[in-house]
Amino acid sequence: MDTIGGVLRRDVRQGLITGVRAARIVEAATAALEKLWGAKIHAVVETRSFKEGVLTLACKNSIVGQEIMLREEAFLQLIQAKLGYTAIKRLAFTSTQNGALPEHP
Numbered sequence: 001m002d003t004i005g006g007v008l009r010r011d012v013r014q015g016l017i018t019g020v021r022a023a024r025i026v027e028a029a030t031a032a033l034e035k036l037w038g039a040k041i042h043a044v045v046e047t048r049s050f051k052e053g054v055l056t057l058a059c060k061n062s063i064v065g066q067e068i069m070l071r072e073e074a075f076l077q078l079i080q081a082k083l084g085y086t087a088i089k090r091l092a093f094t095s096t097q098n099g100a101l102p103e104h105p
Helices: 004-037 039-043 062-070 072-083
Strands: 045-051 054-059 090-095
Touching: 004 039, 004 045, 004 054, 004 072, 039 045, 054 062, 062 072, 062 090
Parallel strands: 054 090
Antiparallel strands: 045 054
16 A cells, blocks of 8 residues: 555656656647748747647637648647657647737746
8 A cells, every 4th residue: 555655756756747748748849830830930829738638829810720730740740750759639729819929927
């Protein structure tokens, strides 16, 4: 039987591993966006999060999201090549308020 401390250590470790993995996927997706569309893409798209196989991108407008969907296969292949494994099951898109990407502190 596991002790409470052992369970907590395991859960914290698993949470850290999941967080680091998600951060690597977001980083790889950001690099793939830039490789396919150039550095200017960051003015209209932000890689938001990765959770449970879903990569979420925030777009200034729906046209940008549609363009990414048209090149989804190439986009996902670049991410997979950088990571060395397949992590993303699907893309999700959110729009930004007033067409502006929020600034992060």
